[in-house]
Amino acid sequence: MGMHDYDESTDELARSVFEYALDRIRMEPPMDGPVGVEQLTEAVGQTITAEGLGGTAALATFTDHLAPACISVDHPRYMAWVPCAPTDTAVLFDLIVGASALSATWWFDGSGAIYAENQALRWISDLAGMPEQAGGCFVPGGTMGNLSALVAARDTAIRRRGDPDKRPARWAVVASEGAHSSVSSAARVMDVDVLLAPTDSDRRLRGGAVAEAIAARPEGTEAFAVVGTSGTTNLGTVDALDEIASVAAANSLWFHVDGAYGGAGLAAPSTRHVFEGIEHCDSLIVDPHKWLFAPYDCAALIYRDPAVARLAHTQQAGYLDSINERSDWNPSDYAHHLSRRPRGLPFWFSLAVHGTRSYSEAVEKTLTVTREGAALVESTPYLELIMEPTLSILAFRRNGWTAEEYGAWSDSLLEEGSALVVPTTVDGAPALRLCIVNPRTEIDDLAAIVESLA
Numbered sequence: 375m376g377m378h379d380y381d382e383s384t385d386e387l388a389r390s391v392f393e394y395a396l397d398r399i400r401m402e403p404p405m406d407g408p409v410g411v412e413q414l415t416e417a418v419g420q421t422i423t424a425e426g427l428g429g430t431a432a433l434a435t436f437t438d439h440l441a442p443a444c445i446s447v448d449h450p451r452y453m454a455w456v457p458c459a460p461t462d463t464a465v466l467f468d469l470i471v472g473a474s475a476l477s478a479t480w481w482f483d484g485s486g487a488i489y490a491e492n493q494a495l496r497w498i499s500d501l502a503g504m505p506e507q508a509g510g511c512f513v514p515g516g517t518m519g520n521l522s523a524l525v526a527a528r529d530t531a532i533r534r535r536g537d538p539d540k541r542p543a544r545w546a547v548v549a550s551e552g553a554h555s556s557v558s559s560a561a562r563v564m565d566v567d568v569l570l571a572p573t574d575s576d577r578r579l580r581g582g583a584v585a586e587a588i589a590a591r592p593e594g595t596e597a598f599a600v601v602g603t604s605g606t607t608n609l610g611t612v613d614a615l616d617e618i619a620s621v622a623a624a625n626s627l628w629f630h631v632d633g634a635y636g637g638a639g640l641a642a643p644s645t646r647h648v649f650e651g652i653e654h655c656d657s658l659i660v661d662p663h664k665w666l667f668a669p670y671d672c673a674a675l676i677y678r679d680p681a682v683a684r685l686a687h688t689q690q691a692g693y694l695d696s697i698n699e700r701s702d703w704n705p706s707d708y709a710h711h712l713s714r715r716p717r718g719l720p721f722w723f724s725l726a727v728h729g730t731r732s733y734s735e736a737v738e739k740t741l742t743v744t745r746e747g748a749a750l751v752e753s754t755p756y757l758e759l760i761m762e763p764t765l766s767i768l769a770f771r772r773n774g775w776t777a778e779e780y781g782a783w784s785d786s787l788l789e790e791g792s793a794l795v796v797p798t799t800v801d802g803a804p805a806l807r808l809c810i811v812n813p814r815t816e817i818d819d820l821a822a823i824v825e826s827l828a
């Protein structure tokens with residue numbers, strides 16, 4: 375029998391795969407840790423062979439050696455970078471997405487999946503107060519979301535100029551020092567410049583700084599967009615979105631909001647107000663794989679006017695004419711991509727099952743734990759809180775510690791399998807940063823980390 379035939383051995387493998395997947399969903403996630411390539415080579419060796427290993431052996435290779443060489447991002451004490459804490463429901467549905475051979479590239483192929491994805495996007499658009507016609511698609515991550523939005527922004531600026539002779543020598547995007555690294559990465563890919571605007575004493579980008587950065591641009595450079603960050607990755611601060619929106623409008627600039635991490639805070643009544651002005655954005659990204667409990671990889675990209683994004687992104691070719699001739703809603707038109715899986719479906723299913731109120735409550739839970747953690751840090755003599763958390767990032771210092779001491783402490787926590795926390799840099803000095811996006815993280819988990827710093 376061929377490898378595309380469902381036979382007895384496939385059936386046996388199916389049972390093993392389901393059993394393993396279900397066990398993993400049910401259990402407390404293991405912490406595990408990175409393993410060196412030599413050690414993996416010794417344990418696993420060459421897995422791709424002419425004859426194949428067979429299902430049982432290949433699965434055992436994964437479960438016994440490869441999986442334990444991966445850290446579970448949903449561990450409640452994984453608080454480095456931005457973790458991912460998917461709901462069991464979302465993870466279960468990911469199995470169905472994988473099993474169903476779904477393409478959500480075009481409406482023609484994936485209308486049912488795209489209909490559901492669009493409702494999930496609509497929930498985020500509504501939280502942000504975006505207009506009825508707003509829409510977009512799910513992309514793999516915030517990096518692709520930022521790039522695609524900025525490409526649409528520049529395309530719009532070019533179209534507005536009309537005459538190619540009227541184009542500036544250099545295009546530029548205005549962003550703060552706190553903007554995510556993917557913004558400058560997108561600028562490099564697009565061969566545009568970044569006009570860096572300083573943040574104020576609250577570590578937020580303000581309208582005045584944006585206006586000054588535009589005014590101070592080099593001769594021959596024109597700005598086409600400004601990026602506001604609603605939840606900086608390092609400290610979780612939210613830029614003054616209302617002020618930035620006004621400056622963007624006054625200068626006819628595209629206003630992009632990067633809410634990859636923090637956009638989920640829109641769903642929490644206690645933090646909704648810090649996003650004021652977000653409703654004026656031309657584009658917005660929010661990563662459900664960060665703080666909205668979806669598995670990787672899932673980032674929402676939403677445009678105020680999807681038609682302009684479509685002009686920028688639709689690919690043209692003879693083999694695509696039959697699709698482009700239709701007036702359907704094709705997710706492929708709204709980002710730098712073509713073929714795509716319906717990566718928004720696990721998120722949609724979980725939202726549909728649990729309802730939006732559960733999402734608000736789960737985000738609030740993480741905010742409460744973060745605030746309790748801030749109080750704990752403040753009351754601990756050997757720690758210094760860097761700032762009251764705006765969202766769910768808790769940044770502080772261990773008095774007197776050097777970068778080496780932070781590093782050694784972080785390594786030892788992971789070695790014990792007790793937590794994953796890595797140092798960061800704030801104002802040029804090492805600091806600790808806990809990112810709490812997992813509703814299973816309790817104040818006791820933070821207390822254990824604080825204790826280990828004594």
Ligand SMILES: *Cc1c(COP(=O)(O)O)cnc(C)c1O
Pocket residue numbers: 456514515516517518520554556603605606607632633634635636661673
């Ligand atoms: C994480 C992050 C990104 C990049 O998102 P990926 O999904 O990792 O590509 C962009 N912007 C901000 C603010 C982020 O926190």
